[in-house]
Amino acid sequence: MKRFMAMILLVTLVLAGCASGPNTDKSKRAILVVSFGTSYSDTRELTIEATEQAFVEAYPDYDIRRAFTAQIVIDVLAERDGIEVDNIQEAMDKLKKEKYSEVIVQPTLVMNGAEYDEMAAVVEQFEEDFDKLVIGNALLTSHADYEIVIEALKAQIGELAADEAVMFMGHGTHHFADAAYSAMDLRLKNEGFDNVYMATVEGYPLFEEVAPKLEAKGINKVTLMPFMLVAGDHASNDMAGDEDDSWKVQLKKMGFAVDTYMHGLGELKEVQDLFVAHAEEAMNGEGHAE
Amino acid sequence: MRNVKFKTLAWASVLVLLIIFIGRYWIERGLDRVDFLDTREYTIDFVDDSGRRVKMEGPANRIISLYSAHTENLFALGLDNQIIGVGTSESYPVEFLDKPMFDYKSDPEKVIAANPDLVLIRPFIERKQPDFVDALRQSGITVVSFYPESQEDFDTYILELGLVTGREKMAERKLKAFHEELDALRELTKDIEPKLNVFFESSDVELKTVTTESVAARAIEYAGGINIASDAVAITKGSTIAVYGAERILEKADQIDAYITQRGVMGAGGNLHTISIRPGFNTIKAVKEGKILEINQKIISSPTFRQVKGTYELARFLYPEIIDDISKFNTDENLNRVDAAELFVRYDNRPVFAPTASYYRKEYDGHTYGMFEDVPSSFERFDFVETALNAGFMEGFKRREDAEDIEYFDVEGDLTRDEFAKTLFLFYDLVPMNEHVAIEDISDSENQKIIQSLVDHGVLELEAGNFNPNRAVTGKEVISALEKIK
Numbered sequence: 001m002k003r004f005m006a007m008i009l010l011v012t013l014v015l016a017g018c019a020s021g022p023n024t025d026k027s028k029r030a031i032l033v034v035s036f037g038t039s040y041s042d043t044r045e046l047t048i049e050a051t052e053q054a055f056v057e058a059y060p061d062y063d064i065r066r067a068f069t070a071q072i073v074i075d076v077l078a079e080r081d082g083i084e085v086d087n088i089q090e091a092m093d094k095l096k097k098e099k100y101s102e103v104i105v106q107p108t109l110v111m112n113g114a115e116y117d118e119m120a121a122v123v124e125q126f127e128e129d130f131d132k133l134v135i136g137n138a139l140l141t142s143h144a145d146y147e148i149v150i151e152a153l154k155a156q157i158g159e160l161a162a163d164e165a166v167m168f169m170g171h172g173t174h175h176f177a178d179a180a181y182s183a184m185d186l187r188l189k190n191e192g193f194d195n196v197y198m199a200t201v202e203g204y205p206l207f208e209e210v211a212p213k214l215e216a217k218g219i220n221k222v223t224l225m226p227f228m229l230v231a232g233d234h235a236s237n238d239m240a241g242d243e244d245d246s247w248k249v250q251l252k253k254m255g256f257a258v259d260t261y262m263h264g265l266g267e268l269k270e271v272q273d274l275f276v277a278h279a280e281e282a283m284n285g286e287g288h289a290e
Numbered sequence: 291m292r293n294v295k296f297k298t299l300a301w302a303s304v305l306v307l308l309i310i311f312i313g314r315y316w317i318e319r320g321l322d323r324v325d326f327l328d329t330r331e332y333t334i335d336f337v338d339d340s341g342r343r344v345k346m347e348g349p350a351n352r353i354i355s356l357y358s359a360h361t362e363n364l365f366a367l368g369l370d371n372q373i374i375g376v377g378t379s380e381s382y383p384v385e386f387l388d389k390p391m392f393d394y395k396s397d398p399e400k401v402i403a404a405n406p407d408l409v410l411i412r413p414f415i416e417r418k419q420p421d422f423v424d425a426l427r428q429s430g431i432t433v434v435s436f437y438p439e440s441q442e443d444f445d446t447y448i449l450e451l452g453l454v455t456g457r458e459k460m461a462e463r464k465l466k467a468f469h470e471e472l473d474a475l476r477e478l479t480k481d482i483e484p485k486l487n488v489f490f491e492s493s494d495v496e497l498k499t500v501t502t503e504s505v506a507a508r509a510i511e512y513a514g515g516i517n518i519a520s521d522a523v524a525i526t527k528g529s530t531i532a533v534y535g536a537e538r539i540l541e542k543a544d545q546i547d548a549y550i551t552q553r554g555v556m557g558a559g560g561n562l563h564t565i566s567i568r569p570g571f572n573t574i575k576a577v578k579e580g581k582i583l584e585i586n587q588k589i590i591s592s593p594t595f596r597q598v599k600g601t602y603e604l605a606r607f608l609y610p611e612i613i614d615d616i617s618k619f620n621t622d623e624n625l626n627r628v629d630a631a632e633l634f635v636r637y638d639n640r641p642v643f644a645p646t647a648s649y650y651r652k653e654y655d656g657h658t659y660g661m662f663e664d665v666p667s668s669f670e671r672f673d674f675v676e677t678a679l680n681a682g683f684m685e686g687f688k689r690r691e692d693a694e695d696i697e698y699f700d701v702e703g704d705l706t707r708d709e710f711a712k713t714l715f716l717f718y719d720l721v722p723m724n725e726h727v728a729i730e731d732i733s734d735s736e737n738q739k740i741i742q743s744l745v746d747h748g749v750l751e752l753e754a755g756n757f758n759p760n761r762a763v764t765g766k767e768v769i770s771a772l773e774k775i776k
Contacts, residue, residue: 041494042564081495220722236563244682253682253712255739257721262563
């Protein structure tokens with residue numbers, strides 16, 4: 001009898017469990033494009049919005065939503081520009097409330113670093129609220145990703161003479177994903193870009209660690225390029241600014257001729273398409289988490 | 291019968307208490323405005339910018355300023371010793387770093403505990419944090435709210451600031467000097483022809499500009515510019531901000547000779563890059579010709595004496611050949627370092643550097659703005675020195691004293707050829723050569739590569755095979771080397 005009661009209880013629980021699946025509208029599907037964000041409206045159009053547009057074109061059956069991870073950017077946009085952008089929590093809450101059945105979260109981050117982890121931690125709390133919830137990978141995840149990005153960068157790097165170099169400015173992070181910059185640097189060298197260097201603002205290698213290499217190599221002319229989604233604050237100020245601490249002025253003070261290139265990676269069609277491809281992998285179960 | 295009477299009385303009392311309780315807010319507000327047989331003598335009695343009557347028995351001695359412009363003006367009035375606290379967005383003068391900071395978004399008890407006799411705010415704070423301000427008032431602290439919206443209100447504001455701090459005479463003197471400087475600049479620019487048409491962007495949201503009553507509009511006028519958006523209408527009555535919009539700007543595209551964008555934390559205009567890539571903006575004359583100036587909001591729109599600097603900056607930007615004339619340095623005398631700083635900044639027509647509110651939140655390896663012991667903010671050519679440093683044109687020195695690094699500039703020191711080579715290279719777009727001229731004496735210089743390039747390209751010459759890096763340069767030598775660039 002006891003066993004019978006336990007069986008009944010178990011069956012009830014299982015049935016209840018089945019019945020309590022997420023209460024969603026099966027026709028509603030969304031791709032949430034998550035970017036760090038920028039308060040520079042013009043570059044936002046060329047990079048983040050262009051990437052979102054690539055999703056609109058690739059997935060006409062999905063609603064394309066936007067979230068930013070940088071709360072400071074969100075606050076500035078709200079206060080200064082009257083533009084409301086959700087953070088991830090808010091965007092996910094809305095999707096849940098609107099009873100979406102399937103949600104693909106695709107970050108437009110360069111690597112799977114701290115921003116990515118923080119984003120994933122918020123998204124994963126909503127696991128029970130959708131029939132399908134997946135997260136796409138950051139730009140540089142697989143070996144193929146590095147190849148695709150290098151291929152896309154070829155045009156802007158151009159032909160370099162023996163005494164000419166390109167130095168990319170990556171953001172860099174305390175997170176172990178910081179290794180992506182060194183991996184990129186090595187791969188560039190292996191692809192024959194001997195005079196193309198990766199340096200970071202706050203990761204490894206730092207500008208101070210890379211600049212002496214240029215000197216040792218007999219480089220005379222350096223072109224600085226952002227290795228960031230948008231050519232925003234860092235590119236305008238820390239890289240190409242006219243102030244004493246910018247990379248441009250520091251290189252000039254070391255005796256190099258310096259050029260700057262002011263376009264973010266997000267402007268490259270190949271990069272936009274790679275994010276779309278990462279979303280697709282996630283849909284097909286090859287992404288980060290479900 | 292007796293019982294009933296007592297009951298009625300009790301109920302009546304409860305009712306009265308209830309009415310008092312419900313109406314306590316209005317009663318308190320009413321009482322605030324009633325003077326109970328107040329027989330004190332008030333030497334200071336006026337209405338502040340939040341519309342409150344301010345009565346003080348005498349000038350304040352322990353002042354906390356919660357708005358950066360007030361802080362700056364208090365220092366300008368020589369009140370260093372009376373300032374016992376400042377806000378969290380200050381950036382000038384550097385002396386504010388020695389004062390404790392107070393935040394109107396946090397606990398008013400912290401302010402009350404510091405025992406100020408005057409707290410200066412602006413109406414914005416009163417609107418945003420009324421409870422904070424009420425708490426200060428209820429503890430008996432005099433709170434005064436100032437915000438001069440238009441340039442016309444600035445004088446009244448400074449005089450009232452002088453009044454509450456006992457610096458009326460100083461305020462008058464400062465205002466007199468302020469107007470004399472502005473008038474002198476107007477005199478200098480008034481006959482310039484042709485005058486340039488200017489568009490001033492105060493915010494890139496809806497592309498806002500300023501009204502003719504604003505500080506910035508007066509700066510344009512005094513700097514000898516013509517405000518092309520003088521038809522702009524304020525967003526609300528009394529405001530100096532006006533929506534202009536891309537369409538109206540583009541209608542005047544070929545008439546806009548110069549484009550000025552105000553930069554700051556809030557309500558900022560676009561920057562050089564973002565303005566240049568806006569749809570249609572490549573048709574604007576100023577954008578085509580690269581005549582765009584980014585100017586720190588703190589020196590162009592903030593109600594401080596530094597408006598003079600902002601106004602002067604506009605004149606330098608509009609008419610560099612007149613205002614930034616460097617011919618006075620073209621002599622055979624050795625160029626000292628402060629002259630060099632002025633010469634380089636003027637030669638480059640480099641906008642003067644003014645720190646933003648976030649500047650001092652970082653630490654700097656090299657020089658920190660305002661820290662030179664021989665170049666205080668009152669130093670006449672303070673801005674030239676600070677700007678030359680910020681641009682990397684020159685460097686300062688440090689010495690160790692009592693386990694502390696003291697920064698100094700060496701104002702009177704000579705500029706050496708070694709130092710000058712470094713500056714010169716910044717101005718040039720020289721690609722170093724692979725074939726070198728032999729130079730005997732630069733093996734000790736940190737700037738070998740630079741000197742080599744300049745000599746290889748024939749910009750600087752050797753003296754009998756030597757570069758003589760430690761020799762002082764004359765003004766004439768510097769100008770002649772700079773002129774080779776053109």
